[in-house]
Amino acid sequence: MQTVKVSEILGDTPESELTSEQVDSTLNYSRLLKWFILTLIGVVNGYAAVIMYAHGETSFAVLTLVLTSLGLFIFGSKKTYAHRYIFPGIAGMILFIIFPLVYTVGIAFTNYSAKNQLSFERARSVLLDRTFQSGESYRFELYRTEDGHRLAVKDGEQLLVTDTINLEKPAVQRFELSPIDTVIGEKSKIKEIISYRAALSSIDLVLPDGNEIRMSGLRKFAAVQPLYTLRKDGTTLVNNQTHEILLPDMDIGFYQAIDGEGNYIGDPVSPGFSVVIGTANFERIWQDDGIKEPFVSIFIWTVIFSVLSVGISLIIGMVLASIVQWEALRGRAIYRMLLILPYAVPSFISILIFKGLFNQSFGEINMVLEALFGFSPSWFSDPLSAKAMVLIVNIWLGFPYMMILCMGMLKSIPDDLYEASALDGAGPLQNFKNITFPMMLKPLMPLMIASFSFNFNNFVLIQLLTKGGPNMIGTSEPAGYTDLLVNYTYRIAFEGGGGQDFGLASAITTLIFLLVGGLALFNLHFAKLSEK
Template identity: 50%
Template sequence: MDASSSASSSRSGLWIKILALAATILIGGYAVIAMYASGEYLFAIVTLVLFSLGIYVFTNPRTYAHRYIFPGVAGMAIFIVFPMLYTVYISFTNYSGTNLLTLERTQNYLLSLNYQTDGGSYDFSLHKGEGDRYYIALQSEADPEKIFVSHRVELLTKKEMTAGRIRPADLPMVDSGVDMRPATKLPDAPAEPIRTVVQLRDHLSAIKLNLPDNVYLSMNGLRKFSALKSVYTKLEDGALVNGTIIISDSDTLLNNKTGKLLRPNYNTGFYQHVDDSNKFVGERVPPGFTVGVGWKNYLRVMTDKGIQGPFLQIFVWTVIFAGSSVALTLALGMVLASLVQWEHLKGKAVYRVLLILPYAVPAFISILVFKGLFNQNFGEINLALDSLFGVKPEWFTDPTLAKAMVLIVNTWLGYPYMMILCMGLLKSIPEDLYEASAMDGSGPIGNFFKITVPLLMKPLTPLLIASFAFNFNNFVLILLLTKGDPNIVEATTPAGHTDLLVSYTYRIAFEGSGQDYGLASAIAALIFIMVGALAILNLKLTKAES
């Protein structure tokens, strides 16, 4: 019985594993196919690779030990490595607010544009017939007595069209035309409400209404059909244009209104008109498409005066801000930690709670409170300074004062962390050292600089480097307190005196009319290199200490 039960349990476990593996493969395969079908090829490749590696690791006995670390490695690949590699890829393109689409989507958009010809414009209405069938009625805008009515047609909603509902053979298909017949009046049935037109809009948009004089009408709004013609036509090789054979590539478009040819300019990422010698002339035709630009974005950072100057200025300020923040928070935290550890101080527990309290309050609340306190007109700080000294500093408009304000607020936010670290490390310093120093005649200040500071700096060094890296990318503080203001006047991209590199990158990507994601990605890649260098330095120092 025991052997039989064991064998049955083993077979059950095997079937469970097989079913789990099959479900995983199905889910992964569906995700990959869905991403590929939607045009997200890069995401599809990454998902396919990770799912394949996961299946290999969890099914191969030789990789048993890797099963425990694979989820962490996969998470790092998805949330760190892949975004960084994708950012680097974007930095080599012209991806921006004006160049968002692929060439194919840009071409499809241009081909979907229409313009109204001389065939006229008609108000239309739907009138219910038998079953799900309707009569389409047209009434000329220029001559209301001119009325046309269709035969009965079956119109489907988008959901029904997607489901592939079968229509009777005597009814028009989605892409077929509907013949319109002259009439003396509109159908007797009342016109359908606009809600019905909206539901059937996709089907109506695909139908051409054919008038008796060979005028073809297309839907032009929710209550109108007009004689429309495509603005652009895609040419094939050897196409005939104005009696001349044009040898075109597959992406050449003909402007039906002007008779001019357009071709994609891969240097600018826009369609442009070309002359007889195939040289690009005239203005760019939006929308633009994404193309590779090589090292152009990186060269812009180095050579464009409107970017180079602000970038260097913001880089220097970022280093100063991160270094000063570490120094100020460390100094204040270490001094306060030493004071609350002083044996002669009464009520030490109360002081500890009060001094650590800023660490418990969410940072965004503290930042917004300080923003109100530093308000130039109504803030309590300026009101106090005005009543005492007759001055009202311009904290948000003067570059120097704005930077000082940022450092003050960040010191308030960061000192509790340093104080907690120092309080813990102070416990590890032997009391004998202070007693021996006191016997030599050294006072509390001397002990602080000769014993406390040297013994705390050694274990704190890796943490200080990590704090420097954090403040190097302290985006929330700048966004909530100053938003980078005051602005740098000579900058050609959004840039401010209190911007850090990370907020500067954000403003380039999401502010202004250009929204230059390629340039922002290039700067983000440079930031990654800088912060990565700090991480390597931190690892080396940590190894040196061990």
């Protein structure tokens, strides 16, 4: 085969010089395309951040800027370009771990709740939109005519009617009322009035004397005016109905009336607004007896529940692992499969099945206990029985995991140790005490600490089985005898009797994070020691 050089085909141009130009051209094109894409991403995300900030979402605007700046820095710099492969992981950690954590801790230092969700500007705007009836009300009728709809209002013996109104496109409209003898058209029923309520609410009617009326009910128009007027200072409100002066109380996040000396009086005016209150939420945990007592009780129960769940599950799992690993036992594979089944079945299914089995009136467990021993515990109404039931179910769900761990660790222990022990005349108990347990303790300890942390926040079990019940009496926030701290926090955040208190819930969540985070650090420290 005859070979032909590129330079022979293309003439006098050297091959190396042509290749260099092609490479430079390709690199320039790629560089331009990269910077175009990076610039476009920066502009779009920057614009999105500005929109978020304009709507009061400062934290999300900062998050967008941080992620965008980090991405542009990594992909735009030659020194950091090699880190582009780990950028998705870093961005995910910031978005799903660091940001929610910082956001939660930030809320813990505010009064953010169901009553204080808005910003100050938004709360003031809502108050300024309120109106009150300042004059006489007039009954109205809506007529359907050939050209559209017309409104008719009766003022004493006089019938006042508008021109044709387009109700299909709701918009702020102003119509003058004119006297007329009769209205030609079909009177609309209440069902049609309800369907056009949004459009009718945006209509202002002008009476012959110049006064304006607005819809105040499904059958009435009335003279209305703004309930509050904003003074020139931009913060003070005047109640046009009672002539009270209201100022924002930045300590509690509400507008309140003031007396002649400037002291706040009366009840706060809702809606409130979110303000920074420092460590007040953390102080409530220790100063409010209605929160402190259930918090301490639930914290102690959470620790006991976690310790007993891990300890008893470990003991059961270790015993069963030793049994199914016994070579003289026939059908070991079948036993292993049956004992692992509770771990294979989704936990929420097992929990709901146990909820039916423990039913106080019709559950099979109480039927058996009644037939054999003559008593049937009140599993869901007695605090002690409820805690025992929660532990039983959690141990049932947890022992297969411990058994699997122990089975693997038993296999890793050299047989030579047991053979040497047998020559010394040691029995099974001595082997377990001097060989098996010490060899399993170090690798098991980090896993036990991790299991303790999991059970410390075992929200699903409590929520599906008891929902924290039976409930405690005399608490400031809803609390139950089987609540774990995470469930207690959830109930404060979403089931609070005095309003959903997200600030207090975030403060408790911060404490939980510190406790579980401390356990995680201890776990890492212990794992390093066990490697030595």
